[in-house]
Amino acid sequence: MRELSKEMMKAGIIEEMLEDTFESMDDQEETEEAAEMEIDRILFEITPGPLGKAPSKVTDALPEPEPSGAMAASEEGEDEEDEEDLEAMQSQLATLRS
Template structure:
């Protein structure tokens, strides 16, 4: 076990203490992500109110701009939620690594931990902390040299088309079908519901007309 402890150069921590320190740091980052997500949710509620008000004014241009804001905020929130799940996975992997150290008495590299750290470094909100943690893990022998940030860019036209589709869904959702387009499969159901409402209204009018004729 002494050989393991010697790998934590300059830290003067046992493996248990080092993992505990990392876990505390991860929990702190999770709290930061929770705070950011709550802020995004609160802002989205405000934008929704503005969009519905614009729809009542028949201001389609403002509605579309606001719908784009909602799409952007939802993507940002999804990104944070994914990162929080990865932080949780990182904690579990560190615990497994610690258990392995206790049994084998040596450090074993973990490709899963390295993958998670490299993914989390790309998140601006926690990048600095994850870079520091990654450097410590490299010194401890748990991961190899961290990868360069290689963010793959997709086809711009495809991304733009997907964004427009999301905007149309938001518009449809928040304006009760007045603007935008329904998601696949929902549009037909929405139209069927409107037809049922029309038929029901027509039946009511017909019944009222016949009742009025009988009274005359």
């Protein structure tokens, strides 16, 4: 009977400890939410100038970048080099097969 009483007391203590832990976790979440709200409020107060003038979102599509002359030339050169490399590999493969 005493052992049962001791076990029940241990279980009660463990249950209380678990409840305390879960309650503290809830408190942390509430604290984090409050901190985030305070940070947002302070940032809003500090940056009304530049950020206050910024649009909430951009509705226009971004323009397509035009390749510059140097980039276009380098891409053409790379294509030619790739073709030459491919031809060289194909000739080596043909040599190995024969």
